[in-house]
Amino acid sequence: MPTIRDVAQHAGVSMKSVSRVLNGEAHVRPQLRDRVMAAVEALDFRPNLAARQLAGHKSFIIAYPFNNPSAAYITEILMGAARTCRDHGYHLVSEPVELDDQMLPVIERLITTLRPDGMILTPPLCDMPAVVEHVARFKVPLVRIAGGLDLYGESIVIDDRTISRAMVAHLMEKGHRRIGFVLPHPEHALAQRRFRGYLDGLAEAGIEPEPALIQPGRFDLESGAQAAAALLDLPLPPTAIFASNDDMALGALRVAHSRGLSVPDDLAIAGFDDSPASRLAYPALTTVRQPTQLLGAAAATILLGGALDPAAIKHELLIRGSTAKLAG
Amino acid sequence: MPTIRDVAQHAGVSMKSVSRVLNGEAHVRPQLRDRVMAAVEALDFRPNLAARQLAGHKSFIIAYPFNNPSAAYITEILMGAARTCRDHGYHLVSEPVELDDQMLPVIERLITTLRPDGMILTPPLCDMPAVVEHVARFKVPLVRIAGGLDLYGESIVIDDRTISRAMVAHLMEKGHRRIGFVLPHPEHALAQRRFRGYLDGLAEAGIEPEPALIQPGRFDLESGAQAAAALLDLPLPPTAIFASNDDMALGALRVAHSRGLSVPDDLAIAGFDDSPASRLAYPALTTVRQPTQLLGAAAATILLGGALDPAAIKHELLIRGSTAKLAG
DNA sequence: TTGAAAGCGCTAACAC
DNA sequence: GTGTTAGCGCTTTCAA
Numbered sequence: 001m002p003t004i005r006d007v008a009q010h011a012g013v014s015m016k017s018v019s020r021v022l023n024g025e026a027h028v029r030p031q032l033r034d035r036v037m038a039a040v041e042a043l044d045f046r047p048n049l050a051a052r053q054l055a056g057h058k059s060f061i062i063a064y065p066f067n068n069p070s071a072a073y074i075t076e077i078l079m080g081a082a083r084t085c086r087d088h089g090y091h092l093v094s095e096p097v098e099l100d101d102q103m104l105p106v107i108e109r110l111i112t113t114l115r116p117d118g119m120i121l122t123p124p125l126c127d128m129p130a131v132v133e134h135v136a137r138f139k140v141p142l143v144r145i146a147g148g149l150d151l152y153g154e155s156i157v158i159d160d161r162t163i164s165r166a167m168v169a170h171l172m173e174k175g176h177r178r179i180g181f182v183l184p185h186p187e188h189a190l191a192q193r194r195f196r197g198y199l200d201g202l203a204e205a206g207i208e209p210e211p212a213l214i215q216p217g218r219f220d221l222e223s224g225a226q227a228a229a230a231l232l233d234l235p236l237p238p239t240a241i242f243a244s245n246d247d248m249a250l251g252a253l254r255v256a257h258s259r260g261l262s263v264p265d266d267l268a269i270a271g272f273d274d275s276p277a278s279r280l281a282y283p284a285l286t287t288v289r290q291p292t293q294l295l296g297a298a299a300a301t302i303l304l305g306g307a308l309d310p311a312a313i314k315h316e317l318l319i320r321g322s323t324a325k326l327a328g
Numbered sequence: 329m330p331t332i333r334d335v336a337q338h339a340g341v342s343m344k345s346v347s348r349v350l351n352g353e354a355h356v357r358p359q360l361r362d363r364v365m366a367a368v369e370a371l372d373f374r375p376n377l378a379a380r381q382l383a384g385h386k387s388f389i390i391a392y393p394f395n396n397p398s399a400a401y402i403t404e405i406l407m408g409a410a411r412t413c414r415d416h417g418y419h420l421v422s423e424p425v426e427l428d429d430q431m432l433p434v435i436e437r438l439i440t441t442l443r444p445d446g447m448i449l450t451p452p453l454c455d456m457p458a459v460v461e462h463v464a465r466f467k468v469p470l471v472r473i474a475g476g477l478d479l480y481g482e483s484i485v486i487d488d489r490t491i492s493r494a495m496v497a498h499l500m501e502k503g504h505r506r507i508g509f510v511l512p513h514p515e516h517a518l519a520q521r522r523f524r525g526y527l528d529g530l531a532e533a534g535i536e537p538e539p540a541l542i543q544p545g546r547f548d549l550e551s552g553a554q555a556a557a558a559l560l561d562l563p564l565p566p567t568a569i570f571a572s573n574d575d576m577a578l579g580a581l582r583v584a585h586s587r588g589l590s591v592p593d594d595l596a597i598a599g600f601d602d603s604p605a606s607r608l609a610y611p612a613l614t615t616v617r618q619p620t621q622l623l624g625a626a627a628a629t630i631l632l633g634g635a636l637d638p639a640a641i642k643h644e645l646l647i648r649g650s651t652a653k654l655a656g
Numbered sequence: 657t658t659g660a661a662a663g664c665g666c667t668a669a670c671a672c
Numbered sequence: 673g674t675g676t677t678a679g680c681g682c683t684t685t686c687a688a
Contacts, residue, residue: 003665014675019667027673046440050381051665054680071403071604075396079424091442093421096407112374114419221608250608257610276399277605280549280578282585331681342659347683355657379681382664
């Protein structure tokens with residue numbers, strides 16, 4: 001493997017000049033630049049990351065420790081962020097983290113051995129004060145995605161509230177007046193936002209929220225099924241159920257199926273997330289698509305010093321079979 | 329941040345001794361070892377990866393470039409491999425790769441800048457000769473998971489064939505004699521194995537395979553739905569459909585639902601992979617669980633020079649609602 | 657079993 | 673604008 005020294009000799013310039021060209025520094029005459037590039041090509045030179053890291057006190061690494069809320073979410077974030085990193089000569093190092101007593105040590109090891117130039121955190125890690133403070137202590141630039149706003153680091157927040165309201169409006173359009181809601185896992189920062197959106201939607205139609213129509217959830221199929229069962233057992237059951245994520249909506253769908261209710265004829269069901277399973281279900285679930293890859297890309301962009309267009313980060317309502325019929 | 333030099337001074341030994349202790353080299357007197365460790369503790373010393381890489385010509389990095397067949401699969405491999413890496417002081421760097429003209433350059437950049445000590449490849453990348461040969465050219469130790477056997481690198485193969493046969497046997501036990509099969513994507517190395525298992529299962533019961541009952545598939549919901557439609561349109565349709573992955577089985581489930589067929593009463597459906605959606609479907613899909621995390625861990629173990637117990641890598645039949653009824 | 661010296665391949669700081 | 677020098681923090685080699 002050729003080194004910078006070889007390139008410098010081949011081009012008849014100093015090592016520093018080669019370094020300058022390679023790093024795109026200013027004040028380099030085009031002529032010298034060309035000579036260096038020619039030598040780089042000729043020798044098929046590849047800079048050694050380790051040497052750059054050591055000498056330059058930069059790692060060219062963004063770390064993404066994650067705890068697995070959903071495989072689809074993780075990979076989308078990963079892909080968005082990794083691609084952005086790659087375009088800037090950076091690398092993304094992702095590392096699974098358990099929510100046990102090894103959590104902090106693992107993150108600490110990630111920071112102290114890799115010395116990443118930045119870090120991305122998603123729920124639930126991004127909302128755990130112990131984790132965020134740990135990162136803050138090492139002064140690693142941090143971007144938190146979809147978390148609360150009151151901790152160290154930049155936040156990328158998405159407007160769950162507005163889109164939740166839009167979903168309720170969609171159900172209203174379909175003629176639904178009694179809309180059950182399955183709450184998000186209470187420990188997620190987005191819980192408030194999605195619930196508020198539901199209330200907004202009702203308010204917009206001049207409908208009073210009804211406590212019995214609002215059921216707790218924990219983001220898993222089981223809790224969705226339980227909530228749906230409770231809703232359908234009501235003396236006056238809802239004609240539509242809006243679950244605040246897809247897994248819970250699929251739980252509701254399962255209950256409907258097992259009770260012989262036809263979806264969407266007897267009951268409309270809507271979810272949130274556009275999970276792969278929501279597409280594969282029968283009927284396919286009406287849901288909300290989050291621009292997850294974009295979120296990952298945006299996080300990386302921020303860390304790499306780029307500008308971000310917050311307007312680009314928009315939810316999208318995906319109307320599918322599970323809410324395709326008019327109520328009544 | 330303290331350096332080895334600081335630790336050496338603090339302990340009153342040479343830098344080399346500290347290095348020896350840290351790397352667990354032999355020929356170190358316990359007494360010296362203890363003194364060094366005490367200094368490490370006292371100073372909260374963390375070795376700098378970049379410096380170790382540069383001086384030691386080792387990167388402590390395993391690379392995992394992947395193309396996204398399924399998010400669940402990717403994250404499981406990732407988690408298994410990353411955890412093993414971590415336990416050995418290594419890091420896993422994963423990188424999404426598109427199947428376009430950037431594919432080879434991206435992989436090359438991954439190799440030449442990171443200089444990984446090993447690489448893991450999963451389908452479809454692990455079966456693409458261009459990719460594997462590229463890796464071979466750089467002499468990066470490679471482990472391929474679930475691929476063919478005729479390329480550079482170690483292979484971790486799993487016995488799809490035996491478990492496919494077991495699935496057919498299960499359906500036979502339920503009284504099914506006409507079992508439709510939806511073939512895997514033909515470009516995957518596992519295609520032959522899963523199909524053979526189906527044939528084995530029939531042969532075991534003394535049943536001749538019937539060409540009309542064997543439909544092509546491409547691993548996506550659409551192709552599964554098409555195959556199921558074709559099977560159900562047969563003059564003598566099957567009473568069970570075994571799709572060679574879950575997405576296609578869910579396509580079959582969708583067709584059954586939309587035709588008003590009850591699953592499993594009118595039609596049994598089985599899949600392969602234990603995807604999240606297979607658990608969330610109604611009825612839940614009978615399927616095959618692959619020990620995906622173990623595969624990732626095994627791949628890392630091999631690269632890190634560990635021994636592997638091939639017997640540990642076993643499929644598991646998951647009997648769920650979609651095949652719960654006796655045929656007839 | 658331990659230590660001293662040299663150097664991994666690059667960039668920072670400074671001089672010119 | 674370009675070159676020179678001196679390291680970055682560790683491991684290797686070789687000597688003791």
